[in-house]
Amino acid sequence: MTNQNKPLNKPLAGVRVLELGPYVALPMTGRILASLGAEVIKVETNKVLDEMNFIPAWSRGGGQPEFQRAKKRITIDVRTPDGLEVFKELVKVSDVFMTNFRRNILDRWGIDFPELRRLRQDIILMWQTGLGGIGPYYTYKSYGILVQHMGGVSLMSGEEGEPPATINTSYSDYHTGVFQPVAIMGALLRRRLTGQPATMESSIFKSGALTAGPAILDYQSTGRMPQRIGNRDPFAAPHGAYQCQGDDRWCAIAVQTEEQWMAFCQVVGSPDWCSDDAFSTMESRLANQERLDALVGEWAANQTAEDVMTELQEAGVPASVVSQGQDLYESEHLKARGFYQPTPYYLADRGNPAYEWDKFEGIAAANPPKMSESPMDFGPYSNIGEDNDYVFKEILGMSQTEVDRFTENQSLY
Numbered sequence: 001m002t003n004q005n006k007p008l009n010k011p012l013a014g015v016r017v018l019e020l021g022p023y024v025a026l027p028m029t030g031r032i033l034a035s036l037g038a039e040v041i042k043v044e045t046n047k048v049l050d051e052m053n054f055i056p057a058w059s060r061g062g063g064q065p066e067f068q069r070a071k072k073r074i075t076i077d078v079r080t081p082d083g084l085e086v087f088k089e090l091v092k093v094s095d096v097f098m099t100n101f102r103r104n105i106l107d108r109w110g111i112d113f114p115e116l117r118r119l120r121q122d123i124i125l126m127w128q129t130g131l132g133g134i135g136p137y138y139t140y141k142s143y144g145i146l147v148q149h150m151g152g153v154s155l156m157s158g159e160e161g162e163p164p165a166t167i168n169t170s171y172s173d174y175h176t177g178v179f180q181p182v183a184i185m186g187a188l189l190r191r192r193l194t195g196q197p198a199t200m201e202s203s204i205f206k207s208g209a210l211t212a213g214p215a216i217l218d219y220q221s222t223g224r225m226p227q228r229i230g231n232r233d234p235f236a237a238p239h240g241a242y243q244c245q246g247d248d249r250w251c252a253i254a255v256q257t258e259e260q261w262m263a264f265c266q267v268v269g270s271p272d273w274c275s276d277d278a279f280s281t282m283e284s285r286l287a288n289q290e291r292l293d294a295l296v297g298e299w300a301a302n303q304t305a306e307d308v309m310t311e312l313q314e315a316g317v318p319a320s321v322v323s324q325g326q327d328l329y330e331s332e333h334l335k336a337r338g339f340y341q342p343t344p345y346y347l348a349d350r351g352n353p354a355y356e357w358d359k360f361e362g363i364a365a366a367n368p369p370k371m372s373e374s375p376m377d378f379g380p381y382s383n384i385g386e387d388n389d390y391v392f393k394e395i396l397g398m399s400q401t402e403v404d405r406f407t408e409n410q411s412l413y
Contacts (some may be wrong), residue, residue, distance in 0.1 A: 010037030011374050015188060018090055019043065019071070020078075021100035022050035024144065024170050025204060026128050027067035028177030029098060033184065034070035035367050035376040041090065041391055042068060044384050045077045046413050066364055067177075069343075070379025072387035075413050078109050082411035087111065089396050091119045096184055098126035102141070103133075113199060124187045125199040126180060133201040144170020144204060151208025152215060152226075159230040172208030179207060237285035238264075238292050241322050242300035244308055250322035251300060251308040258282070263315040268299045329363075339366055346383045359383075388412060 015038040019030040027042070027050075034040040044050065076090075077083040088111070091097060097116055099106065106112045113125055127133060130142030131150075148154055148171045149164070158165030180202050187198035215226045231240040236256040244251050255261050261282075265274035273279065273295050278288045285292055300308050305321045312319035321327060334340060340363040367376040392398045392412065406412040 009374055012036040012038035012185070012188075015039070015096065016041065016094045017096040017098065017184075018094040019098055021098070021128065023100065024067065024173035025176035025180070026098060026100045028174065029126075029128075029180040029184070030071055031067045031069055032177070032181040032367075033096075034379060036181075036374070037377065038096075040071040041094070041387075042071045042073045043076050043078070043087065043090075044073060045075055046384060047077055047410070049384070069364070069381050070377055071382065072391055073382045073384055074388050074391045075385040077411055077413060078111060080409070080411040082406045082409065084110055086392070086396070086398075086406065086412065088119055090391070091116055091123065093395060094120070094123065095188065096124040096126065098128065098180070098184070100128040102129075102139075103127070117197070117199075122191060122195070122197045124184060124191065124197060126184055126187075127199070127201045128176065128180065129201055129203050131205045132203040137205075142204065144173040147172050147205050147208050150205055152212035153208055156212070156215060156226040156228060158228040160228055160232075162228065164228070172204045172211075175207040175211065176202055176204045232289060234286070235282075237282065237289050238296045240293055240296075242293075242297050242308070244300050244303055244305040246304060248324070249305040251305040252320050252322055253296065253300075253308070253312060254318040255285075256318070260317050261285070264312065264317050267311050267315050267317065268296075271295075271299075337370075339368075340364065341366055341378050343378075343381050345381070385413075 012033060015033075017030060017033050017038050017040040019026065019040055019042045021027075030040045030042060076087050078087045091111075103112055113127070116123060116125060129138070130147065131137040131140050142150075145166055148166055151172060153171060154164040154166050157167060183200050183202065187200060191197060218224055218226070231252075233239040233254065236254050239254045239256075241250045241252045243249070253264075255264050258281075261279075265271075268274070277284065279285050279292060309319045309321050323331075328334065329340075331339075343362060343364040344359050345362050345364075346359055364378075364381070366378050369376055388403070388407075392403050393400070403412065
């Protein structure tokens with residue numbers, strides 16, 4: 001690492017990471033590294049904006065600006081001769097380079113891995129792929145929701161008798177974004193101990209398939225295929241999300257033991273159906289779930305989701321409101337944990353070719369882990385290109401004349 005004597009509260013202080021790539025998993029990786037003290041420089045260009053920078057209400061990526069927090073955000077068009085030379089100078093002073101662009105694209109731009117290794121011999125290279133760097137699918141381009149199907153997750157998602165369902169987000173990207181920082185930190189530690197660099201490849205497909213592990217083991221041992229069972233559970237009943245009073249308000253309930261069943265019956269007022277033989281044991285409740293769900297649903301429909309949750313929790317029965325954005329925003333527990341911090345945002349109009357940005361104030365989520373000796377930084381939020389002067393002048397030593405000239409010819413744009 002660049003700095004061998006890092007203070008305890010900045011585990012990655014002195015480490016410089018160069019990030020080149022859009023979407024979710026790669027920026028999430030950079031966000032985690034930055035929160036641990038690394039100086040992460042995100043290379044972008046206004047000519048081709050990452051869609052995740054936009055936060056319209058319809059976008060699944062509404063929270064993706066969070067993945068840019070604590071980074072130095074600069075604009076370089078590596079497809080231009082001047083932009084390419086500036087980028088190469090940054091490689092020379094970086095400890096880690098990570099990207100999710102395909103190697104044929106990097107080669108076309110003049111920054112494939114052999115060239116990067118020539119520029120800095122001990123650099124750590126992290127190549128994030130969709131399906132893998134070798135194998136029959138290595139040339140394919142992929143996206144998170146597509147990979148969710150390939151990884152076997154959607155076959156287990158959905159209602160009984162219905163087609164496979166997707167989780168409405170790039171499910172596997174979020175796993176990849178957690179795995180990659182661990183690999184990078186391991187490579188940095190290895191370099192510190194041995195002086196050896198590393199070239200690593202990660203796969204969103206493999207990250208998703210990993211989460212289907214129990215289904216693979218079940219098939220190997222029994223030959224059984226996964227079944228879609230909606231919100232039900234093979235070992236708990238009642239088990240599901242039940243609609244309550246209000247607009248789209250639900251409470252999740254999970255009764256897993258006989259003690260919880262008795263407590264549940266007391267909470268719902270011990271109606272006659274609680275003593276029905278059809279519900280006398282877990283086995284019988286599992287066999288009669290459709291009828292049981294209807295009865296629980298009738299009871300829940302007459303109460304608020306908050307009341308259902310509170311009454312059941314106080315009786316020792318697992319239950320929780322199915323949170324909407326407003327619930328998370330107003331959560332007293334998350335506020336008490338310091339989970340939300342004030343921050344500026346930048347909103348762009350997708351239909352505006354000039355990409356005019358409006359700045360507004362909001363709150364954002366902090367990092368979930370809390371470590372006593374190594375707190376994870378919340379960090380500032382920069383707009384695209386906001387850190388150009390710092391990176392180009394202070395790190396690379398470029399003159400104002402050079403910056404102006406390369407900006408004017410759209411190499412640094």
